[in-house]
Amino acid sequence: MKDLRGVSSEFLRSLWYKNEPVCVLCSEGDGPICPICTENYLHPELGRCLGCGKLIPIDLLQCQDCEAGKGPKQLDKVVAWGHYYGGLKEFIQNVKFNAHPNYIGQIIKPFSEWAISQLPAVDGVVAVPMHATKLGERGFNQAEVIASALHWELGLPILQGVKRIETRVSQVLLSRKERLQNLRGVFAVPNPEDYSGRSVWLVDDVTTTGATLEAVAEVLRGSGVRTIYGLCLAAGREKKLVPSSE
Amino acid sequence: MLFFLTINKNGIVSYFPHLERDKQGSDVSLLTTPLPLAVIEEIQDQLHRRKLLDMWNFGKNKNTKLEIIRLLNDICGDTLHFSWEQIQANTLSHQGRFEEEVKDEIGVRFNQIVLGRQISIRDFRGLARELKILEERVIELAHRNVVQGKAQWVPSVKQHGRGWQCQRCGQEDVEEWPSLYGTAATCRGCQSIGVSTSLDVLYRDQRLLIESPREVIFLPHWDLTEAQRLASVQVLNYIQEASEGRALLWAACGAGKTEVCFPSAAWALKQGKSVLFAAPRQDVIYDIMPRLKRDFPKYPLQVLTGESSVKFQSGGLVLATTHQVLRFWRAFDIIFMDEMDAFPYQGSKALDWGLEHALRQGGKILYLTATPSPEGLKLVKQGKMRLIQLPARHHRKPLPIPVWLKSAYSLEPNCNGCTEEVVLQIRTLRREGPVLVFVPKISWVGSWIKSLRQYFPDWKVDGSYSSDLGRAQKIKRLIRGEFDLFVSTTILERGVTLPGIQVVVLGADHSIFDERALVQMAGRVGRTQECPGGGVIYISKQISPAMKTAVRWIKDQNRRAMELGLLDQQEGRRNLERSQRSL
Ligand SMILES: [Zn+2]
Ligand SMILES: [Zn+2]
Numbered sequence A: 001m002k003d004l005r006g007v008s009s010e011f012l013r014s015l016w017y018k019n020e021p022v023c024v025l026c027s028e029g030d031g032p033i034c035p036i037c038t039e040n041y042l043h044p045e046l047g048r049c050l051g052c053g054k055l056i057p058i059d060l061l062q063c064q065d066c067e068a069g070k071g072p073k074q075l076d077k078v079v080a081w082g083h084y085y086g087g088l089k090e091f092i093q094n095v096k097f098n099a100h101p102n103y104i105g106q107i108i109k110p111f112s113e114w115a116i117s118q119l120p121a122v123d124g125v126v127a128v129p130m131h132a133t134k135l136g137e138r139g140f141n142q143a144e145v146i147a148s149a150l151h152w153e154l155g156l157p158i159l160q161g162v163k164r165i166e167t168r169v170s171q172v173l174l175s176r177k178e179r180l181q182n183l184r185g186v187f188a189v190p191n192p193e194d195y196s197g198r199s200v201w202l203v204d205d206v207t208t209t210g211a212t213l214e215a216v217a218e219v220l221r222g223s224g225v226r227t228i229y230g231l232c233l234a235a236g237r238e239k240k241l242v243p244s245s246e
Numbered sequence B: 001m002l003f004f005l006t007i008n009k010n011g012i013v014s015y016f017p018h019l020e021r022d023k024q025g026s027d028v029s030l031l032t033t034p035l036p037l038a039v040i041e042e043i044q045d046q047l048h049r050r051k052l053l054d055m056w057n058f059g060k061n062k063n064t065k066l067e068i069i070r071l072l073n074d075i076c077g078d079t080l081h082f083s084w085e086q087i088q089a090n091t092l093s094h095q096g097r098f099e100e101e102v103k104d105e106i107g108v109r110f111n112q113i114v115l116g117r118q119i120s121i122r123d124f125r126g127l128a129r130e131l132k133i134l135e136e137r138v139i140e141l142a143h144r145n146v147v148q149g150k151a152q153w154v155p156s157v158k159q160h161g162r163g164w165q166c167q168r169c170g171q172e173d174v175e176e177w178p179s180l181y182g183t184a185a186t187c188r189g190c191q192s193i194g195v196s197t198s199l200d201v202l203y204r205d206q207r208l209l210i211e212s213p214r215e216v217i218f219l220p221h222w223d224l225t226e227a228q229r230l231a232s233v234q235v236l237n238y239i240q241e242a243s244e245g246r247a248l249l250w251a252a253c254g255a256g257k258t259e260v261c262f263p264s265a266a267w268a269l270k271q272g273k274s275v276l277f278a279a280p281r282q283d284v285i286y287d288i289m290p291r292l293k294r295d296f297p298k299y300p301l302q303v304l305t306g307e308s309s310v311k312f313q314s315g316g317l318v319l320a321t322t323h324q325v326l327r328f329w330r331a332f333d334i335i336f337m338d339e340m341d342a343f344p345y346q347g348s349k350a351l352d353w354g355l356e357h358a359l360r361q362g363g364k365i366l367y368l369t370a371t372p373s374p375e376g377l378k379l380v381k382q383g384k385m386r387l388i389q390l391p392a393r394h395h396r397k398p399l400p401i402p403v404w405l406k407s408a409y410s411l412e413p414n415c416n417g418c419t420e421e422v423v424l425q426i427r428t429l430r431r432e433g434p435v436l437v438f439v440p441k442i443s444w445v446g447s448w449i450k451s452l453r454q455y456f457p458d459w460k461v462d463g464s465y466s467s468d469l470g471r472a473q474k475i476k477r478l479i480r481g482e483f484d485l486f487v488s489t490t491i492l493e494r495g496v497t498l499p500g501i502q503v504v505v506l507g508a509d510h511s512i513f514d515e516r517a518l519v520q521m522a523g524r525v526g527r528t529q530e531c532p533g534g535g536v537i538y539i540s541k542q543i544s545p546a547m548k549t550a551v552r553w554i555k556d557q558n559r560r561a562m563e564l565g566l567l568d569q570q571e572g573r574r575n576l577e578r579s580q581r582s583l
């Protein structure tokens, strides 16, 4: 690494990241994330499913789906920072649908600190690519913004070159099986030699079934990537844990 | 949208949009990672500066490719990995392909539509759908125009001094965020017509809106009144000869200011000039549209309203909301800007910037208003803006002058403001016609309806405000004359014509009522031939400066109309007598 990097990253960081005096998720408690929101959305007391990143009881290794072999297979481990729910869900939706990529700066410090506590160091960060049409509507790819922020925060290089070839039906309304089918052949790596033998963090904003991460991981594996860790801002929570939904 | 950077044998840096590689030309080195235009421009700029420096240093020959990678690492902060690729010779040369004129039907149609436009990639997507072709094809057609010097790509948000500036709306207050290409910025000023970021581009077509003058049939379906004719001559004179780039048409409420511009528009179109009628709000546009269509039969009229969807039409006469004006670039010779003091145009730097930049160099803007802003009047005083007046209504009767009724009590709800005196005044007004009662705040509406219903049990009394769900329905009934008394916030201030209506403004000294609102409310009265007169009463504890100014403006209009002989004699005299008794 160049010595300069520390300096320039520190300097650039000061442009985006103000110290957050109030909690980013609830605007009430102390910033950047207050103890109550930490408890409600980040759940440090829960474990993460190794297969798909879902929030699960601390004594388990995998969620029921992954246990039953229905989860992603290409990833070495997946972790999600918090539960895609309430304040964290609103925050992510505000970033995406109200076009506020700058808000990522407000959470990147606690998020990146958490990420290095959960995942081993790697050769670089890969953002899940977005199709050009959606990119045009939104003006930015939130996964890319998170990856860039991680780069500035932790000095990890960004690995580019995964392409999204076409848009399929939006994932939201599909079943798990349909989701995996729906994503076949959507991603490609034109220059596999850039990836051969590398280890990466594969970054996205939200994961529900892990299908998107799996589809990208598949082409990364095909390009010779050695180790792939999935990293997301938020994921679902094992249903069994929520009494009201039973 | 991203572009591919290339260098040719002579070290010239150029770029082209994302296209299939085999169609590209020969003998160039290509950077395999596509980049935002803002980054490419930054590199071109830096290389140019270094070249100048190198000339001083007696031309140390540097490796441009290495230089570019170094610059990129600087700009993007080592985020990306870059490499070069040599493009092999091909049957079609890159430049050659883009220099050819398009002759196919779609290409020709595309070129008619984009004339004078400023188009975002998102808008191009809409255009591709409309033309039923691929987005890549649209981008290719656009880039062809850029190569041929007919258009330009510009970063949507651009570095500007030490900060940023949106190239669509001029906004400098942007939101910064981390991107693969260093700090990026998003504009919030014009987001209602789609996102604008520093990673994206705008297409600016630099051709005129009309390629050649075409036949203009102007068939006005009305006779201008004397007042309108006088103003119309002055407008034409301004359009044809004046040196000032801006003029203000200050018209009495209900004097018919829009039609006054039609003869000038006809003249300009016949000269092959392009004309824009702009207004801040959709309802004004839909009010003007049928009149333009009727008086300019067969001439293609482009109508653009709605905040997000874009309809592509062609022709030199455009009618658009001020938001849509952001989709044109130096396209118009003449702009008629109606209701300049209305929301959302008034006070919006973005829309004002858009209007200025939709005008061709040396073009002219005529602002139309019944209630000019202080800034507008200041420009008139400084001699930077020509003033044209239209002081009289078509029926040759003077504007009703507001009368002040001093109230001993506050008129806020539950302050005993509904006195015998107020009730008596309203009862007297009702003999002339239905009474419209304006209040400054929504919270006043309900309680005043209640009080007034108690005093007038036999009357139909109701009211409304902007967020009232039944508003549209009630206003329809109001126009049909179904109410004796109607209480409202300023939603009815503009546009609506209510035959025989009389006006009361409660709490006229409230800070929410500036002189313009007060003039507009008074201007509801006496708009029709059948009921050209009527009463306006301002009720308040004090006389505010705004009330004084409003009355002065109305009196000035009447006096001027008198001087020009635009009022019927008898009426004029009575009006003067009356004005001595008022404020
Ligand atoms: Zn909180
Ligand atoms: Zn799982």
Ligand SMILES: [Zn+2]
Pocket: B166, B167, B168, B169, B170, B171, B187, B188, B189, B190, B191, B196
């Ligand atoms: Zn803007």
